Amino acid sequence: MELKELYELKLQAxxxxxxxxxxxxxxxxxxxxxRAGVIPLLEEPMTVAVVSGSNxxxxxKVFGVEQVDVEKQLRWILGLDEDLSDFYSKVxxxxxxxxxxxxxxxxxMRALSPWNALLVAICQQNASFxxxxxxxxxxxxxxGAEVNVEGLKTIIPPGPGKLLSDDAKVKxxxxxxxxxxxxxxxxxxxxxxxxxxxxxxxxxxxxxxxLREVKGIGSYTARLTLVLSMRMYELLPLDRWLKRLAEEVxxxxxxxxxxxxxxxxxxxLATYFTTVVLDAEVISEALRRALSGExxxxxxxxxxxxxxxxxxxxR
DNA sequence: TGCCAGGCGGGGT
DNA sequence: ACCCCGCATGGC
Numbered sequence: 001m002e003l004k005e006l007y008e009l010k011l012q013a014x015x016x017x018x019x020x021x022x023x024x025x026x027x028x029x030x031x032x033x034x035r036a037g038v039i040p041l042l043e044e045p046m047t048v049a050v051v052s053g054s055n056x057x058x059x060x061k062v063f064g065v066e067q068v069d070v071e072k073q074l075r076w077i078l079g080l081d082e083d084l085s086d087f088y089s090k091v092x093x094x095x096x097x098x099x100x101x102x103x104x105x106x107x108x109m110r111a112l113s114p115w116n117a118l119l120v121a122i123c124q125q126n127a128s129f130x131x132x133x134x135x136x137x138x139x140x141x142x143x144g145a146e147v148n149v150e151g152l153k154t155i156i157p158p159g160p161g162k163l164l165s166d167d168a169k170v171k172x173x174x175x176x177x178x179x180x181x182x183x184x185x186x187x188x189x190x191x192x193x194x195x196x197x198x199x200x201x202x203x204x205x206x207x208x209x210x211l212r213e214v215k216g217i218g219s220y221t222a223r224l225t226l227v228l229s230m231r232m233y234e235l236l237p238l239d240r241w242l243k244r245l246a247e248e249v250x251x252x253x254x255x256x257x258x259x260x261x262x263x264x265x266x267x268x269l270a271t272y273f274t275t276v277v278l279d280a281e282v283i284s285e286a287l288r289r290a291l292s293g294e295x296x297x298x299x300x301x302x303x304x305x306x307x308x309x310x311x312x313x314x315r
Numbered sequence: 316t317g318c319c320a321g322g323c324g325g326g327g328t
Numbered sequence: 329a330c331c332c333c334g335c336a337t338g339g340c
Contacts, residue, residue, distance in 0.1 A: 122322095124322085125322040126319095126321080126322045126335085127320060127337085127338090128319095128320050128339085129320095129321070130339080131320070131337075131338060131339075132320095134338085135337085173336085173337095176336085176337055177336080177337080178335080178336030178337045179323095179335050179336045179337085180336080181336085215323090216322085216324080217322095217323085218322060218323050219322090219323095220321075220323090221322070224321090237321085238321095239322070240320080240321065240322080241320090241321040271321095275321080282320075283320085283321080
């Protein structure tokens with residue numbers, strides 16, 4: 001499918017803003033190529049934005065089949081109006097996150113659609129960074145929609161409907177999803193009934209409860225979904241990885257209590273940045289690095305990391 | 316080869 | 329409220 005260009009616009013961000021960091025983080029190579037980022041916006045009518053330019057001015061080209069106003073959505077996705085100054089001052093001296101206001105200054109988390117965020121979160125369950133993202137890349141390749149914009153091939157993540165098609169379970173197994181396949185399909189059913197829309201209208205804590213109604217979605221997956229799609233940062237998505245890290249780095253027994261005290265209403269975003277600064281290393285290496293103060297992401301680690309995964313082929 | 320990894324639910328106490 | 333186990337899969 002080839003999408004035609006509809007119109008262009010320019011956006012300004014609240015300072016400090018770093019477009020390159022914002023686009024490169026947790027991007028597959030079909031979403032970022034080192035200069036431009038592709039942002040899927042709407043499934044129906046199919047609409048995609050291509051984003052490039054400088055930190056001072058973000059240039060946007062909107063591709064699709066019919067005229068749609070996407071400015072507000074795009075500002076939200078790129079976090080252009082998000083003020084991180086309070087977060088930065090909170091983590092300035094944090095042994096895990098002290099590099100965020102420096103090395104990663106101006107980087108925003110790109111928001112995902114609620115359904116795509118849930119899919120991402122399920123793929124992180126009981127899996128390493130590499131396994132989770134490899135699984136996800138295969139799901140996109142097998143079930144997503146390939147679209148051309150400006151001669152670039154990109155992939156639109158599959159919506160809930162696609163995950164409910166006859167061959168979806170087979171393809172999920174093929175993608176290596178294992179027992180998560182059932183969870184994804186169950187979640188897709190509920191998503192089609194409006195589960196995520198409902199969650200987005202509630203308080204974070206109520207939203208978590210609603211998402212947990214789905215069998216296979218627990219606290220971690222629900223909270224991560226709220227972080228990635230709704231910028232609801234106050235609930236901490238605590239997995240074994242972060243729990244171990246916090247226990248060792250801060251020398252405490254109750255990781256959740258400690259992290260809440262340190263990160264406050266920024267817990268979710270802080271979790272996201274923790275994986276970035278430690279290059280999503282497996283726990284043994286992440287621990288070694290954190291304890292020896294190596295909390296700056298490596299420019300090139302030789303393997304995919306959150307910041308460099310766009311440089312790699314995923315198959 | 317086993318064993319384990321950014322969870323989870325079910326069944327035990 | 330805990331603790332413990334199995335669960336698909338892939339990587340080492």
